Amino acid sequence: MKKWTRRAFIGAGVLASGAVVIGIAIRPGNRSSKVAGLIADKGETVMNIWLKISPDNTVTAIIPHAEMGQGVHTTLAMMLADEMDADWSKVKFLEAPADKEYANYILAKGFIAGDKHFPKFLEGTIDGIFLTAVKSMNFQITGGSASVRFTGQQGMRIAGAAAKSMLLQAAAETWKVPVEELKAQNSTITHAASNQTATFAELAPAAAQVKTPSQPRLKTQEEFTIMGTSKPRFDIPAKVDGTAKFGMDVQVPGMKYATIKASPVFGAKVKSVDTTISSSQKGVNKILNLGNAVAVIADGFWQAKTTLDGLPIEFESTENKELSQVDIINGYKKAMDTALAEDELDLHFKKGDALAELESADTLVEAEYELPFLAHATMEPMNCTAWVHEGKCEIWCGSQNPLGVKAAASKLLDIDFDQITVHNQLLGGGFGRRSETDVIEQAVLIAKEVDFPVKLIWSREEDTQHDVYREATLSRMKAGLDKSGNPVAYTHQFIFKHHPPEAADVPYDIPNQLIQYSNPTTYVPWGNWRSVDHSTHGFLTESFIDEMAFAAKKDPFTYRKNLSENNPRFQAVLDLVKEKSGWGSALPANWGRGIAIAQSFGTIVAEVAEVEVSVEGKVKVHRVVCAVDAGFAIHPDGFIAQMESGIIYGLAAAMTGEITIENGAVQQGNFNNYPVTRMDEAPKIETHIINSGNSPGGGGEPSTPVIAPAVTNAIFNATGIRIRQLPISKNDLRESMRQTT
Amino acid sequence: MIKLTINEKEFEVDAPAGMPLLWAIREQCGLTGTKFGCGIAQCGACTVHVDGQPIRSCITPATSVEGKNITTIEGISKDKNTLHVVQQAWIAEQTPQCGYCQSGQIMSAVALLNTNPAPSDEEIDAAMSGNICRCGMYGRIKSAIKRASESLQSSSTPEII
Numbered sequence: 005m006k007k008w009t010r011r012a013f014i015g016a017g018v019l020a021s022g023a024v025v026i027g028i029a030i031r032p033g034n035r036s037s038k039v040a041g042l043i044a045d046k047g048e049t050v051m052n053i054w055l056k057i058s059p060d061n062t063v064t065a066i067i068p069h070a071e072m073g074q075g076v077h078t079t080l081a082m083m084l085a086d087e088m089d090a091d092w093s094k095v096k097f098l099e100a101p102a103d104k105e106y107a108n109y110i111l112a113k114g115f116i117a118g119d120k121h122f123p124k125f126l127e128g129t130i131d132g133i134f135l136t137a138v139k140s141m142n143f144q145i146t147g148g149s150a151s152v153r154f155t156g157q158q159g160m161r162i163a164g165a166a167a168k169s170m171l172l173q174a175a176a177e178t179w180k181v182p183v184e185e186l187k188a189q190n191s192t193i194t195h196a197a198s199n200q201t202a203t204f205a206e207l208a209p210a211a212a213q214v215k216t217p218s219q220p221r222l223k224t225q226e227e228f229t230i231m232g233t234s235k236p237r238f239d240i241p242a243k244v245d246g247t248a249k250f251g252m253d254v255q256v257p258g259m260k261y262a263t264i265k266a267s268p269v270f271g272a273k274v275k276s277v278d279t280t281i282s283s284s285q286k287g288v289n290k291i292l293n294l295g296n297a298v299a300v301i302a303d304g305f306w307q308a309k310t311t312l313d314g315l316p317i318e319f320e321s322t323e324n325k326e327l328s329q330v331d332i333i334n335g336y337k338k339a340m341d342t343a344l345a346e347d348e349l350d351l352h353f354k355k356g357d358a359l360a361e362l363e364s365a366d367t368l369v370e371a372e373y374e375l376p377f378l379a380h381a382t383m384e385p386m387n388c389t390a391w392v393h394e395g396k397c398e399i400w401c402g403s404q405n406p407l408g409v410k411a412a413a414s415k416l417l418d419i420d421f422d423q424i425t426v427h428n429q430l431l432g433g434g435f436g437r438r439s440e441t442d443v444i445e446q447a448v449l450i451a452k453e454v455d456f457p458v459k460l461i462w463s464r465e466e467d468t469q470h471d472v473y474r475e476a477t478l479s480r481m482k483a484g485l486d487k488s489g490n491p492v493a494y495t496h497q498f499i500f501k502h503h504p505p506e507a508a509d510v511p512y513d514i515p516n517q518l519i520q521y522s523n524p525t526t527y528v529p530w531g532n533w534r535s536v537d538h539s540t541h542g543f544l545t546e547s548f549i550d551e552m553a554f555a556a557k558k559d560p561f562t563y564r565k566n567l568s569e570n571n572p573r574f575q576a577v578l579d580l581v582k583e584k585s586g587w588g589s590a591l592p593a594n595w596g597r598g599i600a601i602a603q604s605f606g607t608i609v610a611e612v613a614e615v616e617v618s619v620e621g622k623v624k625v626h627r628v629v630c631a632v633d634a635g636f637a638i639h640p641d642g643f644i645a646q647m648e649s650g651i652i653y654g655l656a657a658a659m660t661g662e663i664t665i666e667n668g669a670v671q672q673g674n675f676n677n678y679p680v681t682r683m684d685e686a687p688k689i690e691t692h693i694i695n696s697g698n699s700p701g702g703g704g705e706p707s708t709p710v711i712a713p714a715v716t717n718a719i720f721n722a723t724g725i726r727i728r729q730l731p732i733s734k735n736d737l738r739e740s741m742r743q744t745t
Numbered sequence: 746m747i748k749l750t751i752n753e754k755e756f757e758v759d760a761p762a763g764m765p766l767l768w769a770i771r772e773q774c775g776l777t778g779t780k781f782g783c784g785i786a787q788c789g790a791c792t793v794h795v796d797g798q799p800i801r802s803c804i805t806p807a808t809s810v811e812g813k814n815i816t817t818i819e820g821i822s823k824d825k826n827t828l829h830v831v832q833q834a835w836i837a838e839q840t841p842q843c844g845y846c847q848s849g850q851i852m853s854a855v856a857l858l859n860t861n862p863a864p865s866d867e868e869i870d871a872a873m874s875g876n877i878c879r880c881g882m883y884g885r886i887k888s889a890i891k892r893a894s895e896s897l898q899s900s901s902t903p904e905i906i
Contacts, residue, residue, distance in 0.1 A: 073842025073880050236839065243844030244835040245828065246778020246818035250845055253777035261772065286761065305781075306768045307761070383782055383790065383845040383879045432780075432845030433879050464783045641839055645882070649842055652881020675787035675877060684870040686883035 042101050049208035051170065052216060053105065054163035055084060061191050061205040063090040065163075068100040068155060069146040070404050071239050072431035072438070073649070074704050075642040076151045078237045083156040083638060086230035087164030087223060090204070091191040097238060102406035102426035146404045147439050147532065148504075149605035149702020152638055157700050165220035167211070171204055174211035178202075225636060225697060232695075234641035239430070251402035251429045254389045256457040260289055262450050263308045263461055266297035266470050267319040268669035269327075270529060274298060275318040285311050292453055299450050305461050322668070324527055329664040332527065333374065336478050336499045339524035349497060349520035352508050356516030358484075361493035365484025369555045371548055373481070374729045375540050377663035378474035378533055379672070381680060384432020385467040388447035391457035396423045397448060398457070402431035404439040412441040413448045435653065436532030440472055465673035472531025473663055475500045477540045481548045483514075489556025491567070492516060498544070499524065500537075504604070507537035510545055511574060511603060512567035528665065534653055535705040538604040542709025543658075543716075543730065546600035550717045551726065560599050560717065561587055573633055573696060577601060577610045581631035584692050585612035594618065595626075596722025600713035607634040607701030611651065613687070613714035617722045621737035625655065625687040625715055633694040634701035643703050644691040650707030651689055656681040658712035660733045747811050751776065752820025760807035767791045767802040770817060778818035778848045782877070789876030792849040792856075793817050799856035801875075818848035821855055830900070831855050834893035842880035850876045854890050862897050864890065 040050045043066055050056045054066045065081040077097045085095045100106035168188050175193045176183035179200050187194050191204045225232075242248035267273070277298050279291040287303035288311050298317050302308035343349045362368065389400040390413075397419055403409050406428045414421045431438050447460040462470075477499055484493040493516040498508065501521045508519050533539060553563035561582050568574040578601060581587075591597060594617055601610035614627040630647050637643040660679045664671050672678040716727035723742045727735050749756045749766075751774055758773040765784075770776050770793065779802060782790030786801040793802045794816040822829040828836070831854050841847045850873070857864055857872040864872065869890050878886065 073844060075842075234839075236836070239844065240836055240839060240841055243841040243847050244832040244851060245822075246776070246848050248844050249777070250780075252781065252845075253771075255775065255777070287759075303759075304764075304768050304772045306764045310763075381879060383780075383788070383843060383877070385781065431843060433843045435879075461781070464785075645839070645842060645885070648884060649881045652883065653879070655881075674785055675783050676785065680877055680879065681881065681883075682874040682877060683883040683886065684874040686881065689884055 039105050042103055042105065043098060049212050051167040051208065051212055052163050054159055055088075055167050057204050057208040059205050061091075061203045062094050062096055063088065063191060063204065064096045064098050065160065066100050066106075067097050068106040069151045070099070070402065070406070070428055070431055070434070070438075072146065072402070072404070072434035074151070074646060075237045075239070075639060076146065077239060078235060079152055079639045079642060080156050080160045081238070082230045082235055083152070084160040084164035086228055087161045088168045089188040089190070089229075090164070092230055092235065094191055099428060102410050102428060104407065107407060145408075145439060146434065147436060149607070149704040149706065153606055153700040153702055156638065161222055162220060165222050166217050169217050169220045170211040170214040171207045173214045174207045175202060178207070178210060225695070231638045232636070232640065234639055237642065249429050250384050250432045251389070251400060252384050252387050252432065252461065254400040254427075254429060254459065256389060256391060256400065259389065259457040259459055260301050260303060260454075261305045261308050261461065262299050262301045262447075262458050263305060263312055263463060264294075264297050264299040264446055264450075264466065265312055265317065266466070268469060269319065269322055269325050270527065270668070271296070272319040272322045272325075275320045277315060277317045290454060291315070292450060294446065294449055297446065299446070299460070301450065301454060301458055309463060324668040327527060327668045328666050332665060333476065333478070336476070336524060340478060340480070340497060340499055340522055343522040344497065349522050350501070352501065352519040352521055354518050356493075358493040358495050358516040358518035361516040362482055362484040362495060365492055366487045367485040367489070367555055369483040369485065369548075369552050371481050371551055371726075371728055373477075373479040373544055373547065375477040375479075375543065376661065376730060377476045377528055377665075378539075378657050378661050379468050379471040379663050379678060380433070380435045380437035380531075380533060381468065381675070381678060382431075382433030382435060382437050385464055386437075386443040386462040387460060388444045389457060389459040390444075390447040390451035392417065392448065392451045393455065395419060396425070397451075398425045398427070399444060399448070400427045400429060401444055401447075402429045402438060403441075403444070404431065404434045404436075405441065408439070408441050409444050412445055416445055416448050417452060435534040436536070437471065440531060442470075442472075464675070468663075468673050468678055469670040471663075472529045474533035474539060475502065475526070475530050476528070477544075479540075479544045481544065483548065483552050485552065485556055489558055491552060495519070496544070497521065498540075500526075502530065503532070503536050504538070507541040507604070508545075511571065511601070512549065512564070513570055514567070534650065535604060535708040538602060538705070538709040539654070539657070542600070542602045542604070543712045546602065546710070546713035547716060547726075547728070550598070550600075550713070550720065554720075559588075564599070564601060573608055573698060574601065574603070576694060576696070577608045577631045577633050580692055580694060581610040581612050581629055584631065584690065585614075585629035587612060592616070594722055596718040596720065598714045598717025598719070598721055600710045600717060602706070602709045604706045604709055605702035606699060607632060607703065607706040609647070609706045609710050611707070611710045611714040613711070613718045615715055615718040615722055617719055617737050619739040621739075621741070623659065623715075623719060623732055623737065624685070625718075628687045628689045628711065628714065630689060630691040630707060631694065632691065632707070633696045633698065634703060634706070635698040636695045636700060637693045638700075640693060643693065646703040647691045647707040648689045650705060651711045652681050652686055654708035654711035655687070655715065658715055658730060658732055659685070660731050662731050662734070747808055749774070749807065749811065749815060750813065751815045752817060753814075758807060762806070762808065764807050765803050766793070766805045766807045766810055766815070769807040770802060770815075776817050776819050780845055780848055782846065782849070787877070788846070788849075789853060790846050790849040792852040792876065794852060794856060797856070797859065799853050818851060821851065829855065830896045831858065831889070831893045834889040834896065837892060838885050838889040840882055840885040840889045842882055846876060846878045850878065850886055854886070854893070858890070858894060858897060863894050
């Protein structure tokens with residue numbers, strides 16, 4: 005088996021669909037004193053690893069995920085509370101500590117196994133395997149649009165249902181009545197016939213002694229009382245009055261501030277820097293040469309930053325010091341040509357004989373696409389506070405991967421894992437960036453040199469220039485159409501395959517397919533960027549199907565629908581977006597409408613964009629209609645917000661997002677030259693949800709891959725100009741460039 | 746040392762020449778609701794009010810606002826026990842996602858409604874486009890501003906600062 009890595013997991017997708025695995029997600033709580041020690045106060049009863057009950061009848065859901073705006077703390081607590089029949093007004097949450105006990109084995113299992121059913125006798129073994137695996141690689145990730153569909157569905161719901169079952173059992177035994185006659189409602193259990201009532205809290209100590217059921221009955225959709233409603237999010241009040249604490253806001257007594265500059269050319273070492281502090285550098289505590297970066301510690305960020313900016317730092321020269329964007333793209337082209345010529349492309353998917361069928365097809369459609377590197381540009385620049393003292397290390401940060409943080413610090417400092425404490429804070433944007441531990445490692449190395457806590461803050465420029473980037477991509481696509489315009493063959497060769505493995509799949513019925521890729525050596529560090537490979541393949545596949553529809557002289561909606569006859573869910577989403585967008589209705593001059601659809605992270609999203617392209621070539625996206633089937637939206641308003649967010653994030657990238665390399669360094673540094681979508685550029689977004697009842701899909705990413713092709717297809721509709729190179733701002737769309745079609 | 750008046754409270758801060766107000770507010774006064782986002786007045790996360798005017802505290806020298814009335818997100822509501830009408834609207838619309846930009850968004854929105862209690866969509870765009878939200882909650886921010894505007898119209902006390 006291929007080695008499991010955290011990175012592989014976070015981007016990995018689900019291959020299978022089907023019924024949900026249940027009944028294998030919880031381990032009993034009170035039997036593990038370690039868990040109780042981590043999460044419970046005196047008098048509280050730990051029912052299982054995800055749930056405790058307090059004497060005041062508060063039910064607390066233990067959530068092993070970071071809050072970065074997706075509302076995960078609320079949504080997962082809702083799943084647990086609904087199954088338990090808890091009183092929502094008395095439900096709280098606690099973010100699980102960064103501890104191996106809370107390694108996300110459910111997520112890991114979900115990523116590897118999808119929704120596959122395991123034979124019952126194997127379940128314990130399989131859980132054991134996954135638990136051991138995730139503990140060993142410190143997997144406590146928030147990513148892969150996975151919290152609801154794996155932790156929620158296979159953890160929280162079962163934890164809630166199991167606790168309810170145990171409470172009912174305890175009541176039945178106490179009152180000596182049949183369990184079937186009891187009713188749980190609003191954190192209370194009643195026996196109507198004997199007029200007896202007890203709160204969850206009163207029953208909890210006895211209930212915790214009841215054997216945990218391995219397969220508690222879960223509610224059907226019709227029985228939900230909390231799931232499917234939009235409860236006010238737990239995290240919002242603190243986000244409007246300034247009290248929310250992000251990593252950036254941590255204040256530790258005696259703390260000083262640091263900032264850092266790594267080599268502009270990736271990987272180059274520091275050649276020389278004068279680390280002496282001059283008398284004029286007031287408030288400066290230390291100048292540190294970390295080998296590949298220089299850091300300054302001072303009384304405040306400003307003093308550290310101005311000192312760092314004034315330091316003459318020389319970096320070693322590397323072979324990449326003159327590398328340019330053109331070199332990189334030409335290198336990719338050459339790598340693809342060579343791989344093609346020498347038949348060394350890796351196979352993604354093959355069906356029939358696409359090459360032969362292309363030759364004999366009636367019409368040949370061909371296109372080459374190019375996509376840029378992208379930075380994450382989270383609103384909160386990278387930061388981390390660390391304190392190394394007395395053989396211990398304390399870390400304050402906002403991380404999508406707190407166990408990974410712990411492991412990284414433990415390794416760097418050679419301190420025992422249990423001597424590292426991670427205080428995870430709110431995340432000012434994650435998008436995949438905060439699953440990395442690079443800034444944590446720097447903070448720890450800096451803190452090691454002093455005997456006080458240090459908060460390391462990256463400047464926006466450092467954040468932009470030392471990100472891990474969405475890969476730049478090249479793609480060559482061909483399709484052969486028969487006389488009536490239907491595709492008989494499809495070939496696709498592209499550069500770079502990361503995750504999820506299925507991203508390059510074509511969702512349409514095409515009998516002959518050959519999809520291949522090459523992974524050449526790359527110089528620019530890669531990282532998971534919201535929707536990962538779907539961010540490229542959504543654009544590629546949905547641009548090219550639009551080109552095919554045009555060549556076939558077919559309506560882009562009809563063409564997609566006709567090629568999805570084996571996928572009724574897909575067709576339903578297409579139908580809904582067509583209806584809600586008013587597809588086919590008249591638009592003003594210089595306006596266009598474009599459609600795109602993709603399935604990612606278990607969720608199908610279709611979007612129709614309405615754009616206006618002025619005679620000067622300026623693009624304005626006026627409206628986006630989004631239809632989505634994620635099985636069931638647990639928190640509809642939060643789910644809609646995720647769709648909106650993913651659309652704006654993807655739109656920023658499509659319109660202007662581009663990181664380029666010159667002299668080996670990233671050229672962009674801040675929002676002035678890495679512009680993102682602002683309010684006056686944001687379209688009106690209308691989201692429509694289908695609760696199909698299928699296996700739950702993710703919410704955080706699936707709307708992102710669809711927006712770029714929806715917009716570029718709309719631009720084509722408006723102007724006849726096909727965008728094959730992103731961002732859109734690179735293309736000349738002035739009226740004089742348009743051909744009458 | 747200089748004296749700053751923030752949220753009607755006096756603070757003594759050690760601000761070397763050129764040090765932006767942002768860092769004095771966050772590091773020395775301990776008011777961390779005001780955020781660092783870009784450092785060059787591009788994103789608006791650091792927006793505070795100086796004598797009622799919205800400014801970018803990341804490029805405003807602390808020394809330049811001595812003796813002026815500075816208001817941060819922590820002081821936007823006059824009454825400590827109730828939220829400002831704009832903050833209430835923000836909750837009603839469930840506006841924030843990650844929330845990092847929202848202090849700045851709210852400060853810009855309050856300043857807008859102060860001078861224009863019933864802004865049009867275009868006026869909201871114009872006033873708010875200096876504030877970036879990477880979670881893309883622009884539609885909700887706009888709805889929240891309209892909701893706050895409506896509450897202001899119907900309330901008998903139009904003064905909101």
